[in-house]
Structure formats: structure tokens, C-alpha cells
Amino acid sequence: MRWDSQSLGPVGPGEFIPVAEQSGRIIRLGKWVLDAALAQRKQWQQRVPGDFKIAINMSAQEFHEPDLVDSIAERLEAHGLAPNLLEIEITERTAMRDPEFAIATLKKLKALGVCLSIDDFGTGYSSLAYLRSMPVDRLKMDISFVSEIGRSREGESICAFIVDLSRMLGIDVVAEGVETQLQKDFLTDLGCKYAQGYLLGKPMSADALDQQLESMNY
Numbered sequence: 230m231r232w233d234s235q236s237l238g239p240v241g242p243g244e245f246i247p248v249a250e251q252s253g254r255i256i257r258l259g260k261w262v263l264d265a266a267l268a269q270r271k272q273w274q275q276r277v278p279g280d281f282k283i284a285i286n287m288s289a290q291e292f293h294e295p296d297l298v299d300s301i302a303e304r305l306e307a308h309g310l311a312p313n314l315l316e317i318e319i320t321e322r323t324a325m326r327d328p329e330f331a332i333a334t335l336k337k338l339k340a341l342g343v344c345l346s347i348d349d350f351g352t353g354y355s356s357l358a359y360l361r362s363m364p365v366d367r368l369k370m371d372i373s374f375v376s377e378i379g380r381s382r383e384g385e386s387i388c389a390f391i392v393d394l395s396r397m398l399g400i401d402v403v404a405e406g407v408e409t410q411l412q413k414d415f416l417t418d419l420g421c422k423y424a425q426g427y428l429l430g431k432p433m434s435a436d437a438l439d440q441q442l443e444s445m446n447y
């Protein structure tokens with residue numbers, strides 16, 4: 230999400246998302262995001278092979294909406310997309326705010342067939358017992374730990390622990406905020422197979438991604 234305001238100029242999501250949450254407009258905004266993402270994925274249906282997923286972040290308010298699962302199922306059907314092409318990310322803090330509720334809701338979403346991720350992992354004080362009960366596909370290692378690679382042994386140790394924990398739980402781990410080759414090489418040596426960050430790609434428009442897909446012979 231990016232907001233190019235006529236009066237304020239470019240406003241990043243870190244600034245306007247909290248305002249949307251405080252004002253109660255995040256629910257309406259989130260529904261628009263879901264529709265826009267699914268519509269875009271449908272456009273790529275014919276040219277992108279396999280189960281290339283499109284991921285959306287979901288706020289705590291959205292996650293606690295009573296009709297969440299039915300609403301997602303309805304939009305997937307409306308766009309003619311299989312559920313496994315959608316990935317939903319919630320933060321660790323959202324999951325830990327009410328763990329029993331989170332487990333029940335995540336199980337319903339998993340039954341629907343969507344992919345599930347815990348974002349900003351390592352910052353929300355997860356209970357291992359609760360984490361084992363959550364049917365998630367990925368843990369996304371928070372950028373605050375990745376940024377410590379090459380600078381702090383403690384940060385590097387936490388990265389190694391998260392990779393090992395994911396392996397023990399049998400789920401994937403994604404490193405967030407990878408910006409240097411040193412970080413990428415360190416994470417690769419740990420056995421982390423997936424990463425996102427400016428080293429690999431910066432935020433871009435759908436048209437720009439179209440050009441990138443063409444260059445990759447998709």
C-alpha cells in the first residue's frame with residue numbers, strides 16, 4: 230500500500246495504516262486490498278505457472294471480523310481463484326493478543342485452503358505451545374534480527390534459533406528485510422530458503438512486475 234497525497238506528498242504505510250486503524254477505516258481498506266490483490270492475481274493466471282501466491286497483510290481488526298472467513302471465501306469465488314493462491318499474513322502480536330481465538334480462526338482459514346504466515350516473528354512473545362497449535366505455513370523472521378547479521382552475535386543467534394525452530398515445527402521460514410549479500414549468504418548457510426528485501430526486489434507496480442516476469446521468461 231502506498232498513498233500519494235496531493236497535499237502531503239508520498240505517505241508510507243507505516244504512517245497511514247495506524248491512522249486507518251485508529252479511525253476504523255482499516256476494515257473498508259482491507260476489503261479493497263483483498264479485492265485488488267485477487268483481481269491482479271487473476272490477471273496473471275494465464276502467464277504465471279504453478280501456485281504462485283499473492284500475499285496480503287491483515288490487521289488485527291480485520292482478523293477479528295466475525296465474517297472474515299466467509300468474506301474471503303466469497304471474494305475468492307467471485308474472482309475465480311483457488312484458495313491456495315492466496316497467502317494471508319498476520320503479525321505475531323495479533324496472534325498472541327488472543328491465542329485461542331487466533332488458533333480457531335487460523336484453523337478455519339486453513340480449512341478454506343489459503344496459505345497462512347506469521348509476520349514479524351520474534352517480536353510478539355509467542356508461546357511454543359500455542360505456536361505448535363497454529364496451522365501456519367510460514368514464519369517471517371522480523372527485519373530487526375536480520376539487520377543484526379554481521380553486527381551482533383546475539384542477533385545472529387536469534388536468526389539461527391528461528392530457522393531451527395521452523396525446521397523442528399516443519400514449516401517454512403522467510404527472512405524479512407534482506408538488504409546485503411552478507412545477510413543472504415549467512416541465512417543461506419543456516420538453511421533459510423526464502424527471503425524478501427531490497428537485495429532481491431523493491432516495492433513496484435504491477436506493470437513493473439509484468440516486465441520482470443517477461444524477463445524471467447514467464
